[in-house]
Amino acid sequence: MRALILGLGLALAGCRGATRWETEPKPATAVRGMVVCEHDLATQVGVDVLERGGNAVDAAVATALALAVVLPEAGNLGGGGFAIVATRDGEARALDFRETAPSGASLDAYLAPDGSALAERALRGALSVGVPGSPAGLWELERELGSKRFSFAELAAPAIALASRGFPVDARLADELAEPKLRAALVADPEAAETFYPGGRALEEGDVLRQPALARTLERLASSGPDGFYRGEVAERLVARLSRETPASTLSLSDLEGYRAKWREPLIGWFRGYELVTMPPPSSGGLILLQTLGVLDGFPLDTRRAEVLAEERAAPSADRDPNGLDDRAVHWWIEALRRAFAERAAHVGDPDFVDVPLDRLVGAEWTARARVSIGENAAPTIESLLPAPPEGTQTTHLSVVDALGNAVSLTTTLNSGWGSRLSSDGVLLNNQLDDFALPGVANQFGLVGSAANALQPGKRPLSTMTPTIVRQSDRSVVLVIGGPGGPRIVSSVLGVLLRILVLGQTLDDAVRAPRLHQQWRPPTTDFEAGWSPRLLDGLERRGHAVRRDVEPWGSVQVIQIDRAGEPHGVSDPRRPGGVRATRREP
Ligand code: GLY
Numbered sequence: 288m289r290a291l292i293l294g295l296g297l298a299l300a301g302c303r304g305a306t307r308w309e310t311e312p313k314p315a316t317a318v319r320g321m322v323v324c325e326h327d328l329a330t331q332v333g334v335d336v337l338e339r340g341g342n343a344v345d346a347a348v349a350t351a352l353a354l355a356v357v358l359p360e361a362g363n364l365g366g367g368g369f370a371i372v373a374t375r376d377g378e379a380r381a382l383d384f385r386e387t388a389p390s391g392a393s394l395d396a397y398l399a400p401d402g403s404a405l406a407e408r409a410l411r412g413a414l415s416v417g418v419p420g421s422p423a424g425l426w427e428l429e430r431e432l433g434s435k436r437f438s439f440a441e442l443a444a445p446a447i448a449l450a451s452r453g454f455p456v457d458a459r460l461a462d463e464l465a466e467p468k469l470r471a472a473l474v475a476d477p478e479a480a481e482t483f484y485p486g487g488r489a490l491e492e493g494d495v496l497r498q499p500a501l502a503r504t505l506e507r508l509a510s511s512g513p514d515g516f517y518r519g520e521v522a523e524r525l526v527a528r529l530s531r532e533t534p535a536s537t538l539s540l541s542d543l544e545g546y547r548a549k550w551r552e553p554l555i556g557w558f559r560g561y562e563l564v565t566m567p568p569p570s571s572g573g574l575i576l577l578q579t580l581g582v583l584d585g586f587p588l589d590t591r592r593a594e595v596l597a598e599e600r601a602a603p604s605a606d607r608d609p610n611g612l613d614d615r616a617v618h619w620w621i622e623a624l625r626r627a628f629a630e631r632a633a634h635v636g637d638p639d640f641v642d643v644p645l646d647r648l649v650g651a652e653w654t655a656r657a658r659v660s661i662g663e664n665a666a667p668t669i670e671s672l673l674p675a676p677p678e679g680t681q682t683t684h685l686s687v688v689d690a691l692g693n694a695v696s697l698t699t700t701l702n703s704g705w706g707s708r709l710s711s712d713g714v715l716l717n718n719q720l721d722d723f724a725l726p727g728v729a730n731q732f733g734l735v736g737s738a739a740n741a742l743q744p745g746k747r748p749l750s751t752m753t754p755t756i757v758r759q760s761d762r763s764v765v766l767v768i769g770g771p772g773g774p775r776i777v778s779s780v781l782g783v784l785l786r787i788l789v790l791g792q793t794l795d796d797a798v799r800a801p802r803l804h805q806q807w808r809p810p811t812t813d814f815e816a817g818w819s820p821r822l823l824d825g826l827e828r829r830g831h832a833v834r835r836d837v838e839p840w841g842s843v844q845v846i847q848i849d850r851a852g853e854p855h856g857v858s859d860p861r862r863p864g865g866v867r868a869t870r871r872e873p
Contacts, residue, residue, distance in 0.1 A: 327865030367420030368699030384424020386417030391537030501713030572753030614825025667810030
């Protein structure tokens with residue numbers, strides 16, 4: 288296992304700003320199991336598995352399959368994702384089931400004759416579709432770490448029932464389906480039109496959504512394993528569907544047959560005495576999280592907080608952040624994120640194709656150089672600190688703990704909402720190829736990149752998904768966290784962790800608290816509503832470009848286990864979701 292110890296990360300327990308875990312040496316493992324995700328029906332599926340004696344992996348797989356049905360725009364079989372698992376015996380595992388570029392994919396297909404990028408091709412339609420990873424990934428996760436008390440078919444049964452019998456459409460789905468641009472795209476896809484717009488009318492809140500084709504595909508996966516999806520009729524129809532849409536589509540039967548989920552060494556870092564287990568490339572989320580925390584660990588966040596709280600006591604002001612944050616501390620936070628994202632753009636890509644300098648990017652030297660490069664004012668023009676390499680919403684997350692001490696943090700995505708907006712056998716297909724860096728243009732998230740993340744056949748596009756598990760030094764789990772939001776995933780997860788581990792906020796407050804996002808390019812930092820105007824004015828005086836009151840983003844799904852071993856879950860109030868614990872005495 289790769290153990291990347293962050294610069295000065297081993298802060299002493301019991302220091303100022305200590306959380307309740309730091310003052311208590313050892314939480315028990317969870318006394319109950321818990322599932323948190325973005326749809327309550329899927330939450331119920333996972334908790335039923337735990338109550339029937341399943342472990343966290345069984346429950347995560349059953350929940351993910353249910354999300355493929357009840358959250359069709361995001362939870363999915365036609366996309367891919369990542370999972371971090373912490374097992375009761377202290378092991379940490381990372382599963383990569385990210386989509387791959389088809390073996391016949393060529394950058395030329397995304398370029399105009401003058402060499403400029405045709406970004407729309409990577410975002411919509413057949414050329415945006417990567418080889419799906421979720422069917423292989425969920426199967427592999429269960430095969431390797433499931434309890435073996437259930438067959439995959441048993442875990443898939445609730446999802447199949449939800450797809451064939453149907454379930455009531457909620458307000459969020461109804462609102463999405465009514466959106467004119469999405470409607471025009473989905474109505475053009477014969478399957479999606481029949482499923483979501485029967486008789487030409489968008490399903491409304493309370494209508495029953497039935498997905499018989501998806502139920503049949505799930506049944507094939509359940510009975511034949513990955514071959515039920517990656518070979519035979521389902522695979523043939525998928526390839527034919529894409530070729531009909533765009534004759535230049537290169538996604539082939541051999542691409543589907545050849546797809547494999549991969550176990551990777553998790554990234555491990557330390558912050559304030561806690562161990563963070565998170566996703567390595569081809570996600571950049573874990574790397575950015577560890578880099579940012581490593582840089583921040585060297586700034587006197589606690590001292591600054593104590594000073595701000597003392598100022599507040601001396602001269603109370605509604606204008607001050609109630610948790611002791613001020614523009615100086617938030618300036619450090621923004622600049623740390625900016626430097627981590629600059630490295631992402633320059634150096635990070637699929638590690639099977641490029642040599643990602645992971646050890647250097649989280650090593651003591653990079654961390655120290657990044658830290659000393661942060662002065663008192665914004666540095667929007669900062670570049671990567673490492674030499675250039677040679678030339679050469681929609682996502683969803685679930686967090687599960689079981690009473691045995693196992694935990695799963697799993698994020699999957701179609702990329703943007705409803706993916707490519709093409710479907711086959713009830714499966715909406717991803718548009719993940721937009722996550723590659725096309726020359727000279729930013730992707731849909733405004734992210735830019737380099738050769739490290741250039742499109743190549745068979746390569747996995749760079750992600751920012753950040754499934755993460757925080758453990759104590761004895762390897763007992765204290766937090767399971769992740770969420771959707773493209774590059775905003777890592778800033779959402781980072782914000783919640785900083786608020787809990789540094790500011791001592793409760794889980795609920797930390798998730799509700801307003802967020803900030805900085806990703807190097809563009810240099811502007813986005814702020815949700817709710818930040819203190821005094822703090823934002825102070826940042827502007829330091830030269831930060833501040834965008835205020837940006838629409839809320841992200842949907843963090845998090846479980847915290849307290850020192851008595853009781854799990855507390857929060858499903859981000861920014862979107863609907865569910866939190867369910869197993870009964871006390873099953
Ligand atoms: N498609 C968004 C991500 O993987 O970060």
